[in-house]
Amino acid sequence: MREQKHKNSGYHRHSHGEGHLSIDYYAYMSGMRSWNPDFKIISAALFLICVIAMDSMAVSALVLVTMAGLVVIKGQLGILRYFKLMLLPFIFILLSSIAIAFDFSLQPKGEYCIFLGFFYVSATRASLLETAGLVLKAFSSVSCLYLITLTTPMGEVVGFFGRIHCPKLLTELMYMIYRFIFILLDAQRRMAIAARSRLGYTDFKTSLFSFGRIFSNLLVISFKRANAYYDAMEARCYDGELNFLEEDKPVSAGLILAALLYGAALMVLWYTVGR
Amino acid sequence: MGEIILEVSHLTYSYENAHEGEALHDVSVSVSKREKIAIIGSNGAGKSTFFLNLNGVLTPREGAVIYRGKPVGRGKKELNSLRKNVGIVFQEADNQIIASTVFQEVSFGPMNLKLPREEVTERVEQALAYMNIESLKDRAPHYLSGGEKKRVTIADILAMKPEIIIFDEPTASLDPVNAAILEEVLEKLEKEGSTILISTHDIDFAYRWAGRLLVFADGEIIADGAPVDIFRNDEAVERARLKKPALFRMAELLQRKGLLRQDCYPKTVEELEAEL
Numbered sequence: 001m002r003e004q005k006h007k008n009s010g011y012h013r014h015s016h017g018e019g020h021l022s023i024d025y026y027a028y029m030s031g032m033r034s035w036n037p038d039f040k041i042i043s044a045a046l047f048l049i050c051v052i053a054m055d056s057m058a059v060s061a062l063v064l065v066t067m068a069g070l071v072v073i074k075g076q077l078g079i080l081r082y083f084k085l086m087l088l089p090f091i092f093i094l095l096s097s098i099a100i101a102f103d104f105s106l107q108p109k110g111e112y113c114i115f116l117g118f119f120y121v122s123a124t125r126a127s128l129l130e131t132a133g134l135v136l137k138a139f140s141s142v143s144c145l146y147l148i149t150l151t152t153p154m155g156e157v158v159g160f161f162g163r164i165h166c167p168k169l170l171t172e173l174m175y176m177i178y179r180f181i182f183i184l185l186d187a188q189r190r191m192a193i194a195a196r197s198r199l200g201y202t203d204f205k206t207s208l209f210s211f212g213r214i215f216s217n218l219l220v221i222s223f224k225r226a227n228a229y230y231d232a233m234e235a236r237c238y239d240g241e242l243n244f245l246e247e248d249k250p251v252s253a254g255l256i257l258a259a260l261l262y263g264a265a266l267m268v269l270w271y272t273v274g275r
Numbered sequence: 276m277g278e279i280i281l282e283v284s285h286l287t288y289s290y291e292n293a294h295e296g297e298a299l300h301d302v303s304v305s306v307s308k309r310e311k312i313a314i315i316g317s318n319g320a321g322k323s324t325f326f327l328n329l330n331g332v333l334t335p336r337e338g339a340v341i342y343r344g345k346p347v348g349r350g351k352k353e354l355n356s357l358r359k360n361v362g363i364v365f366q367e368a369d370n371q372i373i374a375s376t377v378f379q380e381v382s383f384g385p386m387n388l389k390l391p392r393e394e395v396t397e398r399v400e401q402a403l404a405y406m407n408i409e410s411l412k413d414r415a416p417h418y419l420s421g422g423e424k425k426r427v428t429i430a431d432i433l434a435m436k437p438e439i440i441i442f443d444e445p446t447a448s449l450d451p452v453n454a455a456i457l458e459e460v461l462e463k464l465e466k467e468g469s470t471i472l473i474s475t476h477d478i479d480f481a482y483r484w485a486g487r488l489l490v491f492a493d494g495e496i497i498a499d500g501a502p503v504d505i506f507r508n509d510e511a512v513e514r515a516r517l518k519k520p521a522l523f524r525m526a527e528l529l530q531r532k533g534l535l536r537q538d539c540y541p542k543t544v545e546e547l548e549a550e551l
Binding site: 024025154155175176178179182183186229231232234237238242243245246247 | 327330332351355358359362363365367369370371372373374375376378379380382383384385386387388392395396399413414415416417418431432435
């Protein structure tokens with residue numbers, strides 16, 4: 001069903017295959033889209049703070065499992081996609097955790113030690129445990145942020161910033177930048193296809209040339225587009241303030257209660273199990 | 276003919292950095308209530324510039340736009356009331372759609388009119404229902420097809436409830452199915468008493484649909500009248516490099532052969548069949 005929808009979504013379908021923009025698409029299709037965005041953002045932020053402040057493996061693990069479960073099951077994202085998305089931070093976390101867990105020295109030391117030619121790679125039980133805790137904490141934090149990004153489209157996130165009285169200049173810029181990313185990407189894609197059809201990417205040198213040409217053209221296009229946009233906005237009585245009506249998405253009392261209970265559960269876990 | 280809503284008198288406009296001189300020269304025209312006007316003319320004849328002047332986005336260098344008997348000044352209030360009453364559906368949907376969901380997009384106009392929240396919601400929902408795109412309400416514009424985007428841009432304007440709706444080359448990027456949907460919408464608007472201006476290169480559509488044609492060439496209106504009269508005027512046809520509509524030529528041919536009575540110009544194949 002989801003795949004079907006994906007295919008039917010118009011001529012942009014090739015631009016959000018499984019690339020970074022697919023995150024944007026998932027947010028629109030999410031089963032949790034109808035939840036109140038403020039609720040989602042605030043609770044995810046609070047759980048994120050819990051994970052960092054409590055610094056407990058049990059809490060991190062629980063948050064990771066629930067956040068992932070929510071997005072995958074309630075948001076109907078599919079477990080495979082979620083894993084793929086987690087791969088992105090995984091590489092960063094892996095690299096940094098290696099540096100923390102292992103020690104490199106010329107003398108053998110630590111509880112675990114391997115001799116590699118002329119130096120030793122060593123680790124202690126404590127350092128391994130600490131790293132495991134850290135990795136879990138990192139993933140758990142990412143899962144909280146993913147709860148926001150994978151269920152709440154950008155427009156709603158910007159709306160939230162507006163409601164917490166972020167300067168209007170910033171929120172309006174966010175709206176515009178978000179919209180223009182897609183317009184410019186589309187323009188770029190068309191030009192790239194046109195260039196490719198005229199052998200614009202046959203070898204490295206021509207590729208560089210085409211690439212440069214397309215991007216300088218993009219600048220010209222954005223100026224022209226900006227003018228056309230301004231005319232169209234003025235035609236609809238634009239007077240210096242971007243005003244959209246956001247639909248009310250009421251928060252159900254049940255959800256708030258669930259979030260509070262969940263927070264309490266984290267507290268209890270932290271007190272009883274601790275680290 | 277109904278009452279005159281919008282008048283343009285001796286309007287001249289030139290772009291600041293244009294080398295070619297005036298984009299519009301001494302254009303005078305008046306639009307009455309419930310008129311269906313098609314505007315034809317080659318690219319660069321000044322159609323889009325004319326529209327932007329009608330709606331107050333561009334200010335005429337000379338001459339005036341007169342809305343309901345009052346010349347529109349340069350004050351913000353006057354301009355906004357003109358813009359509220361004369362809506363433009365732009366040619367490129369992607370140059371018009373600004374918000375990140377369809378609902379927000381359609382709400383942009385009514386919100387700028389400073390209407391109360393409930394009324395904005397009601398108008399947006401009405402406009403979406405009118406264009407039959409309620410199901411797209413929460414979608415992002417960048418995931419819509421070309422035809423869907425066009426319908427969103429029309430809903431944009433309908434939500435502002437203008438007296439006159441201008442379509443700038445609406446059929447330019449539409450496939451036959453979406454063009455047919457557009458014609459249905461036009462018919463519906465017409466029944467409800469809207470005044471409609473459409474610029475188009477589709478001469479057959481203009482002939483079939485319009486009650487009046489405005490022919491632009493080189494920034495001037497060179498002919499203004501009923502479609503049949505204009506196409507019978509060979510001089511105007513020549514000057515604007517117009518092609519005569521297929522059905523019009525067919526009628527001329529049949530008249531010459533004595534198969535159709537003189538001065539009978541059917542606008543559709545069905546009308547022609549009834550005549551024969």
